[in-house]
Amino acid sequence: MEKLDRLGWADGLNVVAYGVRIGVRTNRPEVLERVAALLPPGSRPAAGPVSDRIVSVLVGGPDPGRNVRRFHLLYSDALMLARTHDLEEALGRLADHLQLYVAEAAPRRVFVHAGVVGWRGRAIVLPGVSYSGKSTLVAALVAAGATYYSDEYAVLDGRGRVHPFPRALQSRAHGGTRSIDPEALGGAGTDPLPVRLVAALRYSPRARWRPRRLTAGAGVLEMLAHAVPARGRPREVLATLRRVASVAPVITGGRAEAAEAAQRLLATLDGAEGVTR
């Protein structure tokens, strides 16, 4: 780390996101503006210079004097994370790393890989693996009138409430990914909401809407399977998820069209539609 500290760092920033303090430094001040756009949502300037983690972006590129191309290097504390000639790639890895680090290390918060929307003062949490259709369903729920909270993480507190993680919604279509700013979705929610429905649904074009309600214990396991700090802080994670499952039904099953599933979910939350056990 000392060797790294001796390199010529031109600029840096200190932020705090969900209670995690992050320092980012670089040898090229012009890159810092791009770094700022990649910070986890909810990041704000930190008061002091102390950081839980320092990420260093050493921008390489052509070295005219020696006729060589230097690698762009990315370090997390003293560990080299990425070494590439593609700056975009390095910055992409920086964004991934910061997001995952915050999700793992945030004190008093349990990050579950899930989409989240708010509806009449209550939250629907949609846990699932990548490509299970979370973002599409979140977009459909927002189109049906729900408030956007996240398409990536449900940030749960010790009282079982969910906080916003309003990163840009990633809409995958035709082999590409399109980022949709939360403002274009009518703005993201700002206040924590009590979770009142957890729906672990998987997209299948021929699925019929027949969700099954899990027992509270099985519901906890369903959420735990997507909890980022599950291994690091199991006691806290289990207690938090137990609190959620004791007040919110956890349903699972397949879903076809997102628009139909969104209507069904909102009806379920409003108590207009039942779910089989």
Add this chain to the structure above:
Amino acid sequence: MTRKVTWAPPRRARRSDLVVEEVGGETLVYDLERHRAHCLSATAAWVWRHCDGKSTAAELARRLSRKTGREVGEDVVGVALHRLARARLLDGAAPAAEGRTLASRRELLRKAALIGGLSVLSIAAPSAGQAATCITRAACEALVNGNPTCAGQPCCDVAGKFCRSQGCGQTCCCHV
């Protein structure tokens, strides 16, 4: 139809390196050693709690019968013990087979259902990377091998593979 079951001698419930929570009558157990989480039905949890290293399956069955007010056979408790042992929630080695016979599966399930089921659901807790969103193969291969960042994120474009360090060269790679 009958089948042989693995029968259980008196066993003691494991207590160390476990986090235990209760929810809705079920018991959640997190195994800190193996990073596995289990959900025990009320009856399975009762059997687990009463494994004192002395009580046999027959004795546990008698006590469970008194508690539930229904006749509970030794075979039902034996199945619960077997499931608990398989989840590594009992001390000692796995139970040895004694070759006793058991009523049909349907009959057993019916008996178990009458006392609230004997389910022991188990999952492996994900690492932080495994619970995260997927990354592309190119992104995975831009990561330098040997650091915690290539710790099992799912690879988006290679189904069933994860971004790992083992079996790769200087960079991480998508691996089974």
